[in-house]
Amino acid sequence: HYFIQSNLRMVAKANSSVSPAESLQAIADSQHMNLFTSDFAEYMDGADPLARYRQDFHYPLNSTIPAADLADPDEECIYLCGNSLGLCPRAGGLLVEEEMKRWRETGVVGWFEGQPRQWASLVEDALGQLADLVGAEESEVMIMS
Numbered sequence: 001h002y003f004i005q006s007n008l009r010m011v012a013k014a015n016s017s018v019s020p021a022e023s024l025q026a027i028a029d030s031q032h033m034n035l036f037t038s039d040f041a042e043y044m045d046g047a048d049p050l051a052r053y054r055q056d057f058h059y060p061l062n063s064t065i066p067a068a069d070l071a072d073p074d075e076e077c078i079y080l081c082g083n084s085l086g087l088c089p090r091a092g093g094l095l096v097e098e099e100m101k102r103w104r105e106t107g108v109v110g111w112f113e114g115q116p117r118q119w120a121s122l123v124e125d126a127l128g129q130l131a132d133l134v135g136a137e138e139s140e141v142m143i144m145s
Helices: 002-014 020-030 038-046 051-056 090-106 119-134
Strands: none
Touching: 020 038, 051 090
């Protein structure tokens, strides 16, 4: 894993105009692998530092995706859509249900009290993060709820 990251940095330093394809080819060459094989893809997958997060999301089955009629319907789809909602996080439903339960049980009181998330203070708590995101001061941003 470290080897791939350091190899990519080495290639990038050697020539700042190196394309992603050239960087991948350099890695494949260093491993004596063909860039266009499943072996190389599996090698790169094994070195992906984000791979551990895959289990945190629901992947639709091919049978539930209308355009995936050529694939095995019982397999998870290969999800390449990076815009809009993306994949559904597994923890999302649990968090929503926690809040719905609190709302059911406490009504408007849940707005001001409750753990671990106090609804009334969520906006104030997020102002600093929003300001950092857009490069502004906290006094220059507002969140409407």
